[in-house]
Amino acid sequence: MKGILYLEDGTVYMGKGFGKSGTSVGELVFNTSMTGYQEILTDPSYAGQVITMTYPLIGNYGVNRFAWESKKSFARGLVVKSISNTPSNYTCENSIDEMLKSMNIVGIYGVDTRSITKKIRSNGALKCVISTEELSISALEDCLKNGQYNEDYMEEVSTKEIITIKNQGPKIAVMDFGAKNNIINNLKHRNCDITIFPYNATYEEIMEIKPDGVLLSNGPGDPKSVECAIKTVKKIITKTPTFGICLGHQILALAVGGDTYKMKFGHRGGNHGVYDIQRDRAYITSQNHGYAVDEQSIEEKGMIITHRNLNDNSIEGMQHKELPVFSVQFHPEGAPGPEDTSYLFDKFMGLMKDSR
Template sequence: MKGILYLEDGTIYKGKGFGKIGTTVGELVFNTSMTGYQEILTDPSYAGQIITMTYPLIGNYGINKEENESSKIFAKGFVVKSISDNPSNYLSENTIDNMLKDMGVVGVYDIDTRSITKKIRKSGALKCVISNEDLSIDELKKYIKENELKGDWMKEVGTKEIIHIPGKGERVAVLDFGIKRNIIRNLKHYDCDITIFPYGSSYEEIIEAKPAGVFLSNGPGNPKEAVEGIETVKKLVGKLPIFGICMGHQILALALGGDTYKMKFGHRGGNHGVYDKETDKAYITAQNHGYAVDGKSVEEKDMIITHVNLNDGTVEGMRHSKLPIFSVQFHPEGAPGPGDSAYLFDKFINQIKEEM
């Protein structure tokens, strides 16, 4: 089965197809993780995007039900150098090819992923179309022009109803912008009494649950599109301890009156160095984001920058100078990636206890 990738700038990459037979358009991004392809594919933060893996061999240890970070694949497509049809792992239950077929996701392999990554680093994230339907170049050009990229995926990827997970510990309200399961696992580790609220939940609905703290989750898309979420967080500021991760970090910045901006190609992978200014320590972190917080804009709103990226100096964490509010751009829960910064969940729980 033939496969092809066509970029909006006219660049063409030819290879072979796998997964669902079809054609799809999305924002082409790259991830530098060497393992964790299943968690990456099922991370809701990739909604609307076509993922290129820089590591050359994908699928070698198979697929299993336990490693999914959500109920399905929200990414639009998957681009890799090489796939394995004979995975070797005692937990393996499926192949990467069958997983994409089962979840209706188009894949292309035998593509020069190194060239694609270098192009994205130079030009920025690009709109592209991938197909394994043997379409002509003219058909691909027409397809990419007729299909626009959506902005607000947060309304689609999160829960549609309030979910309560009982626990004997602190009561935590989770605002779901596209949360990963491993974040919930981390909160359950502390035996938190968790209530997960859908995107667009009001301040009144959240307060009615009588939480002792609020968690703002990760999620896909442009944080400025989350108008309802930003307004809700504005009302929560000063009322309860708040901890935000990734999209939650960006939404918190906007709710406080700060600003965010689209990065050239973002940070995606499990090997990003972050410096914690307050502990004078560096951590390797997992990341997945295409937007960042404008540091100067939040410093003017009583926020202190606590973490910075060691590669480009972008804001990776902040805390309020007076209120029990903090957030990070990276993923302390990993999955995939290191758990070096899991101490941040301790910090959140301790802040809740101090405020009670």
């Protein structure tokens, strides 16, 4: 099966297809993780994106039932240098090819992923068409021009109904913008009584359960597209301890009156260095975001910077000077990637305890 990747600047990459047979339109991004392709594919934050893996061999340990970060994949495609058709691992249950077929994801391999990554780094994230069908260049151009492409995926990735996970610990309200399973697992491990709300839940609906704290989850797309959530979070932070992760971090910045901007090519991978200013320590973190908080916009909004990216000095964490409110741009739950910063969940537990 042939595969083709057509970029909005007219560049064409020819390879071989795997996974679902078909054509998809999305935003082309790259991820620098060496492992964790199953978690990456099922991370809702990748909704609408075609993921290029920079590591050259993908699929060598297969896939299993334990590494799902959501019920399905919301990505639009996968691009790799080479795939393994003979995976070997004691947890292996299926191949990467079978996984993509089951999730209706188009994949191509046998292309120069280094060239693709360099192009994205030079030009920024690009719209693209990924296809395993026999289409002409003009047909691919039409697909790109007419394909459904936006950056508001909340309706697609968020829970449609309120979900409760009973326990004996602090009562946590999770605003689900595309929450990964391992975020919920970290709360479970701390004995939290969890209620997961849709992204557009009102302030009144959330406060009705009288939460001890609110967690703003990760998610895809432009944070400014979630105006209803920004208004809700603006009220929440004055009433209860709040912890934001990734998109939740960006929404928190907007809620306090700050601003966000789209990065040239974002941070995606399990090897991003972050400096924790308060602990005076550096950590390797897992990241997946294309937007960031504008530093000047929050300087006079009561927020102080707690973490910085060691590659580009962008904001990776902040907290309020007076309110029990803080957030980070990276993923303290890992999955995939290091879990060195899971102490942030304990910080959240401590804020709730101190606020009682």
